[in-house]
Structures are given as C-alpha cells and as structure tokens.
Amino acid sequence: MRLNFAAQVAIGTVAIQAVMVIVLMASGTSLIRDNQAEVLERFADQQGRLLSSAVGPGLAYADPGMLQELLDDLEQDTTLRYAVVEDADGRRMAEVGSVPASLPEHDGLHQQPGTLEMGIPVDLAGQHLGTIHVEYSTDDIDALATDLLHRNIALALGVLALSMAAGTLFALIVTRRLRLLNLGGQALQRGNLEYRLKVTSSDEFGDLARTFNNVAEHLETTQSEIEQQNTRLNRSVARLESMLGGADALLWEANPQTGHWEFIAGDTRHLLGYPVERLARPGLRVRRIHPEDLSRVKDTSRDPSEKPRLVDYRFRHRDGYWMWLRDIQSWAADDQGRPVLRGLTLNITAHRQAADALHESESRYEEVVNNISEVIFRTDAEGRWTLLNPAWEKLTGFSVDESLGRSLCEFVATEDRAEADQVCHTLMQGEQDRDFAEEIRLRTREGDARWVSVFASTRRDERGRVIALFGTIMDISDRKRAEEEVRRLAFFDNLTHLPNRTLLHDRLRQSLAHAHRTGLHGAALFLDLDNFKDINDTLGHAVGDELLQQVAARLRSTTREADTLARLGGDEFVLVLNDLNADQDRAATQAEAVGRKLIELMREPFPIGGQDRHVSPSIGATLFSGDHLGVQEVLKQADLAMYRAKNAGRNTVRFYDPELHRAVEARFQLETELREALRRDEFEVHCQLQVNSDDRPVGAELLLRWAHPERGWVSPGEFIPVAEQTGLIVPIGQRVLEEACRRLAQWKHDPALRDLTLSVNVSARQFRHGTFVAELAGLLEATGAPGPRLKLEITESMLLEDIDHAIDNMQQLRELGIGFALDDFGTGYSSLAYLKQLPLSQLKIDQSFVRDVLDDPNDAAIAEMVVNLAHTLRLDVIAEGVETEDQRAFLMHLGCWHFQGFLYGRPATIETVEALAGTGEPLAPASGENDS
Template sequence: MATSMSMDPVFAREPGQLLQLVEQSVSLGFWRLDAREGRPSWSAQLARLHDAPEGYAPTLEDALARYAGEHRSELRAGIRACLEEGTPFDLEVQLHSMQGRRTWVRCVGQALRDPGGAIVGCEGLVQEIAPSGYAPGTLLRHVVSMGGALGSGEAFATVDRQGRISYANGEAARMLAPGGEPLVGRKIWSYFQKRARLGLEERFMQALEQREAIELEELDAQVRHWLELRGFPFGSGLALHLRDVSSRRRAQQHLMLLEGSIARLNDIVIITEAAPYRAPGPRIVFVNEAFERRTGYTRDEVLGHSPRFLQGPDTQRSQLDRIRAALEQWERVRVDLVNYTRSGEPYWVDLDVSPVWDESRRLTHWVAVGRDITERKRDEEKIQYLAFYDPLTELPNRQRLLERLGAAAGEGGPGRDGALMFIDLDNFKVLNDTLGHQKGDLLLQQVARRLRNCVARGDMVARLGGDEFVVLLENTPEKPLDPLTAAQSVSQRILDALGEPYVLPGYLHHSTCSIGVTVFGPARSGVSELLKQADLAMYQAKAAGRNTVRFFDPEMQAVASENAALAADLRQAWRDNHLAIEYQPQVGMDGRMTGVEALLRWEHPSRGLVQPDHFIPTAEETSLIIPIGHWVLETACAQLALWARHPGRAHLGIAVNVSVRQFRHPDFIDEVMHCVRRHGVPPGRLKLELTESLLADNLDAAIARMRNLKDMGVRLSVDDFGIGYSALSYLKRLPIDELKIDRGFIRDILTDGNDAAIAGTIIGLCRNLGLEVIAEGVETEAQREFLARQGCHRYQGYLFCRPLPIADLEAFIDRAEGGARLTPEPSSAGS
C-alpha cells in the first residue's frame, strides 16, 4: 500500500489552490482507511508526524499503537462508528512517535462512500497542535489552527459526502456558531436562514455528487450576518473557505434602497434628515410624486416639516413607539400604520424606515418607503368579521360568544358576575317547511333586531346557529347589575318582544320563544358548563309548554345526570340483549282475539322494570330507537310468519309502535318492505301504530310516506289519538285504517263527563270517516259496556289479558280457544 500522498490515488486527485496552500503551510497529514483491506494509507506529512521510516506501511493496530493508552480506545471507537454508522469524529489525542517524541494532535475523520452511498471506508486528517505539555480543550487549540496559517480572518472547514462538517477551524466556528456549540457532525446548510436551506442543500449535494467546486455569495447565516463561501473537492467531501461580507452587503442594500425607492412611482417615499425623533423630529427633505398623489399634500407644503402631520386620532401609539425606538438605535423598522390625507381620510401604509450612512459610517438620512395597503386591511377586516360575526343577523357568532363568555367567567383572569340566557324559537321548523327558508331568514333578522333592543349597551346578543340565540348580561363597574334581577327583567322583555307579530312578505307570522337562564358568580363554572346549564333550562321551558322562561337549578342538573346514566344503561342493555318483547291481545266485541300489540320491555338489574314511557324518550334522543325499532319489526314479522303456518293463529295480526325518528329515517319504507318480503308474511297482518306528534312538522311529507306503506298493504293506526297535535281538518287526508283512543280518556270514562264526551266524539268521528276504532287501557267490564254502547267494538287492556312473553301468550291463546278466560287484574301498568 502507498505511504505518501503522491502515491495514493485518493489524495492524488485533490484539486484547488486552497488545499495546496494548506499542505504547504501547516502540519497537516491526511489518511485513508479502506474497510475491505483494513489497512490505512497516509500522506508524507502524516508519516513525518509519526517519525516513520520511508516506505513504512502500518496496519491499523500498528498506527493506533502510536497513541497514548487513554486516547487509543477513543480513536478506535471513533473509527468504528465512522465505518459502521457514518458518524464523523473530532478528537484531541497525544501521539507517541516512533522515535519517542510526544506531541498533541487533532485527529478528525469522516466516512468514505461509494456512488451508491454505501460506506467503503473513512478518511481524515491529523494536525499537530501543541507539544506534550498541552492541556486539551484550552484556547491554544483555536489559536494554533488551520485558520491561523491561512491568514487573519480566514475561515476553513471540511464537510463529508453527506454535507456534515468533519473539521472547522476557530474562525469558521466563530462565523457559524458564535455560541460555542460543536460543529462536527452538523449539516453545513443548517447554519443558514430557513428560507435559503433547501436551495443551499441542493447546491451542496450537486457539488458533492459531481465532484465540482462550489461558489456562493452573500448567504444569510443564522447569526444574522452574510457570508461568502467557496468550496473545493476534498476526499469524498468538500473543503470550504468562508468570508464575512456583511459590511459590503449592508452598503449595497442601502444604495439599492435609496435608488429603488425613488424609482418606484407607486410607493410613497419620504426622505428626512438624520435628526433625533424627539420633537420637533427629523425634517422632510424629499417626497416623491406618489406621496403627493396619495396624501393630497404638495412637495412645497411638506418640505422642512416633520412627518408627524400625517398622524391622526387612529394612528397607533404602539407602532409610533416602535419607530421611535428604532431611530434611537439607528436600526431599520417596518410597521403597518394609519396615516391621514390632507382631507382627513385615513389610509393604511406598510412603512419601511431605514437609516442611510455615508462612507465614514455616519448617519446622514432616514428613508421611509410606504406601500398603500388600505384595500388589504379592508379585506382583513372582512375576514375578521366573517370569523366572529354571523352574516345573516350581523350578531356575534359562537366563536365570539365563547371568547366573551370565557372572559366573563374568569377563564385566564378575574371574572365578573352575570347571567347567560339561551333562547330558542318555538316551532321555527314549521315556518321554514311551510313558507320556505327565505322567509325563515327574514324572521331571524327581525328576531336579532328585537333582541338587541331588549338589552343594555355592553351586553351581548349572539346567534349560535339555526334559531338559537344567546344573551350575556355582565355586572361591570360601568354597568352594575344584580344578575338574577336583570335576567328576570330582560327575559320578560324578550318574551314580550318576540311574541309580537312579524310582518313577512305577504304573511303575518306569530311566534314565541323558550328561554333558559343560568346565573354565574364567585363559584364559577367553565364556559361549556354554563352553556350546558342554560341549554338544559331552555329545554325545561319547552317541556313546560313553550313561550316561557326557566332558571337552571341543581335539581334540574340532577335530572339531566340521571337521564345521561339512563342512556348509558340503555346502550349497555341493547348491546347485552337485555331488551324483550311482550304481546298484549286485542279483542273484538265477541271476545275473539283479532291480534296483539308488540310492547318493548326492559328489566334493569338494579332499577327493576323500566317503563317504556321512561326509556323510549331516551332511546329517541340517543338515536338507539333506530336499531331497536328495526329489531322489534324483524321480531314481529318473524312471529307472523310462524303464526301463518298455524291454523288457529293465522288470522292474528301484530301492531308495532313506530317512533317519530324511526318513521322519518330515509330507509324506513324500504326496511318495512324488505322485512315483510323476507319473512313472507301477508302485509295486512302487520299494523304500524304512529303517534300524532309526527304530523306536527311537514305533514305533506308524512302523508306521502304513509301512502307508500299503504300501497304495500301494511295497515296504519294513529296511536294515543286526542292528546297530540292533529287538527281534525287534516284527519281526512291521512291514509290510515284505525284510530286508537288513549287510555287517559278510558280511565275515568264512567265518572268524568269530559272524558266520556271526548271518547264518544272520537268514536263518532271514526264512524263518519269509515275508520276502525280501538280503545286501550280497558280494565273493567263497565268500561267495555260503555264503549260498546257508543259504537266501539275493539278493545285492549287488563280486562282481557296483561302483556305476556310469547310462550305465555301462545298458552293463553290455546286456553282461550278452549273457552278459558283470564280474570281481570287491577289497573297499575296498563297496556
């Protein structure tokens, strides 16, 4: 193996005058280690450092043996990490030459890679830095360095094939990392401004891959100065020469600024003398034509005056303070500022103020270049408005409300007493569905104006979305109030104002609202908790009949928590198949069974039997009613299919209750059709019992869906008739087969004349419209006889049979066919 630089092909192809200078001027030896051969090659200078005889070709262990024992392991570990992981190293170690001379050297190394990037060896340099008495880590390392040999102020560094720094002298360290952090191993481009890194990395990698020189001028370093960089191929990497050109760059910038500013006719240019900013301030010595056009002032009017005459009532004091501070430090500053024209019109300007120096570094002038950004600021204001205000009503939106409510409730600072009012319009959806969204929007705009008129200046009215509004009342030093008293007064004003008629195009609309209020004070709740409390109180107002106000209290919260627990238990019961179906017979005038009603049952392990009127609303609110309703429908159709094969039961039908949400689901019609077809049951044996509440909104759509079911052959019944929303004028339009009299009218039918009259009216109405009628909750023979005299001949209730599981029901049917009859049970939990 070759022992001199001239004989080594790696070192023989090193170009560049810089490396020639280095080789001649400093005690610098080069080495290379081939990973496959395991033997190092070295330059003549390194052989001289080792006092090796001419032609000496050591093994790696022979070369390492020349270093002090405590340093030998460091070198060996560094070389191993370089060969295995490509990690460069930079070590100060003591060399024991072959003639016994002891000296301190700096040894650096980097990985050598093939064109594919695989590590095939490592290479580096060894430089003598001190005699044997040197203590590692002292300033001598930085004084006796390569940079010293290259001349004062010159910086030198090397990078490997990956662009990582493998060596840097003291001057390079000062330029790139004045804080003293280690450079070796870091990517060279990481020391420059972020905006330049990508292009810089590409230039370096191209030079490294193509083995060519690189020359870069005026690089913006992270330490806020400008560098000039030249690089030459060195081993598999590059040797770099860096020079600080910040002074030249600043001079060029100032010249370009002065010349370019005056040439740009669209930008305002003001040049002032270099006087202090304090009153009267620097005087104007030049303005361009753009300044005259934009401000309305002529050049003669402003020369000799301070630019302060452009300021006005909305000029930002904070930005003026920034300008003052920059001028006192002779620094450049850039601000967005409001100025005023001669006529008093405000306009926004992006103002860049820079100092100008002469050749002796004396400040001579200030140059201010301003770009008119009024339109941009207007656009930003529009964007800001859209982010925090509702465009329809021009009220603050949810985001703005949350910010204001957070401040009032003491999030991030001291809070205030206040009241939060949640307002929801009653039956707003009916207006949208019947008269259209355009009239609905007009109504919302009128509601917003009325709400603003109901509150004092400083209180907030916001729109959450849809027909939901919020009012925030705050107790402030400027507007002291008792939150509870104020909320009572304002809520009554709102009820009165929103209850007045609304004039819409071609229509006089009447509407009401429901209001929920929560009061907050020293014992504060979070924003989300306050909104939840006001919302909960609003729903209590809805439940109380609408057009009223309700205040949140802990009992209300307890009910809400109980409902949440019930919902969780219901989900678990559905997952664990703990819901069941029982069937209650429906009989005719002759006592013969005509069918049954499928009733959902839930036996809770700790709550016991949970009544349907308690958990069905929860299923509706959580949307569990959709899968539960589908399961009930499937079970009923499967049972009808079994009965169809039994001669004594084939005539029986099953009535299934359908919730509002289930009925309005887009797939409900198809679900019923597929269920009937899949089980092969006569559709006339299936009866769907619908509640009156589904007719309250969008009646036409409900009728269309009912007709689809009728066309299938399914029978339809309106359940609990008389307690819901139906108008008698709509009844004749409904494609139904039956009305079911609610048990509430049956319970006191023998003692309450009103109940008797209502039941008789419903029976007569069905007779006139050709509808069947059935009474539920029949528990005594006297009730049945009264109904029969009125013309109702179909019944359901404890008089005949309580709800039963399917096995008990079929046993009852078998006994009934044999003449058996159940004894009536006392009324407690009706059908």
C-alpha cells in the first residue's frame, strides 16, 4: 500500500510526538517522586534538629512536665500522629498522639507508605540523654504528588492531540507547495521555459520557488544564446563554404594513421581538379604527391604535436601540371575522444613562384653587391654596422666579420674624427632630414689614410626616430691625388715645393684679416739672396736650382706652422708671420729677431757638387695690423725695405718704417748690453723698507738696479721688459733670490733684524721655469735662510696665463714656509674665483691708486675694496707708493696697517736699510717724490 507524502508526514509526526510524550511523562513522574522523597527528608532533618534541641533541657533536668508541655505544642500539627520522649534508660518521659504499644528500636528516618517515622537521639555535652520518636502522616504530600501526575498526563495527551493536528496541517501545506514545484518541473520538462512559480512566502519554500524561477530564467537565456550561436555558426559555416568555394583552400579531417582524408570542405574540383568523391577514395591523394615530398608529408602527419605544423609539397593536378600546396595541420580529438588530424590546405603555387623569383633576384643582387667596387653598408639605431659587402675589406684591409658591430667613426682618420663624430651624432639624433654626403679619410689596417666619399640616408620608424642608416662608400684616393697635384701645380712652386705667388696672396690676405680681427700684429719678411745671379750665371742653372732647394729646405725648417713661407720667383722668398705682439715695438722686435735668425741660419755653407757654396740674404720687413692695408701694399713695403737692406750693405734686416727700424735697433742694442751686464755683474740689489702703523720696520722689498758703465743708472721699466722677452730675466732673478737668501741667513742671527721679511719680485717667465721650485728650495737649504721670512711678489697676469701650474708651484713653496704677496692687484682683470684658490698671505695696493687716493674717488673706492677684500680673505694688506702723511692717515682709516714708499725713505743699499732697521726705533716720516 502506497502512502502519500501528507499521510507519511502526519503518521511520522504523531509517532514522534507520542514517544516524546511517554518519555516526558515517565521522566516527570520520576522527578515528582524524587522531589517528594527529597522534601520529606529535608522536613525530617529540620524537625529532628529542632526537637533534639527542644527536649534536651527537659531530659537533662528529667522534667516530664517541661517535656510534656513541649509535646503538647507539637500536637497542633495535623500531620503528627504521635511523639514520645524516652530517657536514656528507655522510660517514656512524655508522649502525645496515638502512641503504639511498641516503638521502633532503630534511630533515624524510616519511611513507609503514608507515614514518616523518625527516631531522634538527644545528646548533650557528649552524653546520651535519651531518644524522641516522632511519626508524621504523608497523605497530604502523596495527594499533591498524585494530583501533579494527573495534570501532567492530561497535558501530554493535549500536546499529543495538538501535534497530530499540526502534523496533519503541515503535511497538507508542504504537499501543496511540493505539488506546485512538481508542476513547474513538469513544465520545464515539456520545454516550457517561460513557466514561473508564484512566490507567496519568504520561507524556504519561497526561496526554493525563487531558485526555480532563476533556473528557469537562466535556462531560457542559455537556450536563447545557444540559438543565437547556432545561427552565427550556421552563417559562419555558410561564409566559410562560400569563401572556400572561391579560394584556393580546403578544410579537411584525416585519419592520422593512414593520412586518408575522411572529411573535406571546399571546392576540390577547382583547386585540385578532382571531385570530393574521388579525393575521399583511399590512396588517390598519396599517389598524386611528388615522390620527393611524400616522406616529408607522411612524417609530418605521423608525429603528434601540440602546435600546428606546416609542410609544403608538390601535387600533380588532374590536368597534369605540378602545383605547390601547403598543409597547416593540428592534432585534435573527435566527439568520441579519438585522435584525428585536422588541417587547412592552401595553394601556394604563386607564392612559391614569387619566392623563387625573389631568390633569383636576391642572388643577382648579392652577386652585384659582392662584386661592386663601392662599399655598401647599413647600420642599426646606434650607428653600428649590420651590413657590409666585400668591397670594405678591399678598401681598408679590415674583414667584414671584425668590422660588423662597430661604427664608421671608429675607422675615420684622426684628422677627420671630430667632424665625423659630429655628423654621425647629428644623423642618428634625426637632426638632419636631408641625405648626407661627405669626403673623409679612413684609416686602413696598415695605418694609411684613404680618401673616400660617403653617402648615407636615414630610415625612420612611424614616430620619426632614426632606426638605421644605409649608404655607400667610394674610394676617391686617385681623384684626391689628382686634385692635390693640380692644386700643387696651381699654388706651389715646382722647384722648391713652397707656396707660390698665388697662394702667398691668399695666405697674406687671410693674415691681414686675422690681424684686423684679433688686434695682433703680423709681419712680412721679403728675403732676397745676395749675389745669387753670379752663382747662377757662372755655375749654371742646375747649381742655382739646387741652391734654391737647399735654401728653401733650410728656411722651411725654422718656419712655424701658423706662418707662411713662399717663393715669389728667382731668388726671392717671403715669410709671413702671424700672431705677433699687439704692441708695435714689441712686434717689431719679434719680427727682427726672426730675420736675424734667418741670417744666422744662412751663414752655414751649402754643399753643392762637392763644394761648399756661401750665400747671404738681404731681408726687408714690414708690420701690419688693423690698418686696412692690401696684399700688394704689404708686399711693396717689404720689397722696398729689402732694398734698404741691400743699400745698408746686405746680409742684414731693415724695416720699411725708418723710425720703427731705429727703435728695433735700440732694443737689439739694449739686449746686447743686458747680456754683457749679466756677464760683468753690473746689477745691484737695493732695498726699500716696509713699516707698520707704528712706523716700525716689519720688512723690506728688494729692488733690482742696473749701473751701466756709460749710461749710468738704467730704469727698470726700460730693461726689465727686454729681459723678460729674451729670457734673461731667469738668471737675473735667480741672482736676486740668491742675495735675498744670503741676507736672511745673516739676519736670523741678529735680534734686531731676524723678524724682518724680505719681499722679492718674481717674473712670470722665471716663476713658470721648470726648475724654479727645486732651485729655490735648494737655495734655502744651502744658505740656511728661514723660509717664513721670504715673501715672493707675483702679479695677476702671471697667474692667469696658467693658473693650475701657478697654484701647484705656490702650494709647494708654501710647504717651505714661503709667503706670497699679490702685486699690482686691481690694475688688471681681477677674478675673485681664482683669488680664493691662491695660497696668498698679502695683497698690495698699487701705487697708481695710492698716488691720487685723496683726489680721485675711483682710486679711493678701489683702495677701500682691496682693503675690505683682504680682511674678508684674512690676508695682510700693504700700500706701496705712500708719500704723504695724509695718504697714510686715509689708508689707516680704511683699515690698512702696512706701508711702503718715499714717506719712509727712498730705495737704498741693503747695508743702509739694515742700519735703519737695526736701531729698533720708529722711522721718522719724510715726504718725497716717488720715482722708483
């Protein structure tokens, strides 16, 4: 018999409730009984302690009256059946209620149905006094327990009835909702995906209904998507079939073991000439594959691979010609899980024909590139070569393999490297849009330089960045040699290979422009050989030509690279000098020195034909600067000056300007006398004291004087510049330093002089001399002079010419204790940047500022600036050329505390100064005229 779900739920619910009621009733009954017994025990325990305490005094005094009175009070309790008090001997002292004839013999609690009997011993002070026997009725408690049990039974039966009703109702409700769910499921089974359940509650059945509706909605959406995908798939299949029908391609599925096509999609008749039915026959396709390609096709089909594989092969069309096919194959599994081979076959005949044509074209191109005489190259984005043809090795001797990965600039000759680096950088940075063409020299493996013409174009990416260079390199060495030969014939003398008249005019024109631009002088020296015509006429033109060649070689050996030596023709030569001094007199001196050097050079005989031949030059000189002279004017002036040299006796130098010539002669005479003065020791060292604000001597400056035997005292301003230019200042200055060290060595033993400082002026040429530091250190050691007492006075211009070398020398000398004073500070370009780097100890205010410091605000401001700067740099400051008390007072007001000048005495001999300083007394100021 099949019970429906509602009956099953009702029966199950009643059965469960019945079992639960029975268990609850049994448990409740047992609990009531246990509670009843517990209540009686507590009652008996409480009553026992009370009665024992109450009857204790009566038994102790054996007072039956007291005991009876107590028991009478107990009789008021309706549950008491009897109470008896016995003494220790068992005699009844008092009793109440229905006392039985015999009392229980035991003590303690004894419960029987309906009664509770107790035997309570009474003890006092450890002595047994007696026993009290009490019996109570438990009928009231039993009745109460029985009533409670009946109520529980009634309650359980009521609960059971309600449970049956609730179970039945629950079964009906659940069954109804399940039936609705079942109807929904049947609707889905029939394909009605639009069916929805009505949600009437928010409980689990409501959640289940909502879940059902969501599932139905999802199924409906999924079915709609599947239908759309099927539609798209059908369209794609239709398009694919349409495309394959008009294209040279087939889709197929094959047995991987046999390679037999089991499925084919596409126009096989159009592509291969066979209908699908023929190609589906086993063996036909294999027989039509070219024998040389068959094994490769089978190997490709036989080896499983996760990635698609390609195989190209030849297939004989039904019409009899061979065509190229390409299979793109991949392994897969069919709907039954078996491995299958699927692929796409393409007709690549046209592609292969184009590739073969391209290969042929590339072969021809490679043949041309490998045999062409020009270098063809390509670079990457960094300018490194990625392609070179064999012509490169023929051109440079470097192999292609060792050159790839390097740049063109690495092979450029040193003379063109800077320009090539700049051009390469400009091209690779994309700063030049046009093609590049340049002629440069490359360095070969043997170290030779070869002229080449480089043509290069840039290739850019979509953002305009240069990603490559490509171009050609052509050897133009032969052309350059031809051009050089043409140039040599056009601009150089064929006999001496010196520049000819044409090139001389061009070079002289450039020299004139350079002199005008820089403000420096230039000079033209016109040289004519004396008596050359006699040699040429008597010994023949061959000897004359050889003599001219030797003269040209000798003149060329002493010509600077910046100058130009040319042959005008015959025995006439011209030397153009550039970058002479800006001062005319000094420039003339330089030009005259070159002329005399040439004369001296020509004194040596010329060996010709086994004999020594002598020839002398007559040299005419003229200066030019920014005076807008033309080439012809300069050459004319030099030519006229040359004739003046001829008229003066030949073998000499004459200037076009007589006054200039006299100045040069005077300067040359002075140089000669200077050398004699140095040899004869005509120089004397004088001294001028330096004082502090208390007018006490603190040092002295050594001053060089020249006592000429005929002219008397020669001004330092006259001979010092000549000594500087000729280099004589080095030995002269060395003698002054030697004198200074000897004096300091003597002074250190004299208490009055040992604290004085000696200052010595050092020229630029002397200071830059390579052995200056070592020689001065040797002097200090040899003489025993104290280094801290020696002070070197240097000038700004001397430092600025080579400040690094100057600082290095100064640092080495400072380690010896030597101090430095910056002389003439502020008269030139004063750079605070270098001033901070110098290990100075003192600044000097030049006498040109001190002279008018009271009258010229500019001089006063400069003096104040020097003082403030010295204080800022923590340097001493001294004013030179102080002649009056007012000048001294003004300088002290500015903060200058050291002075030198005629106010404290003219320069005198060292002995005189020693005598003045040795007194230890302040010097008495005395004004005078400063002519030092």
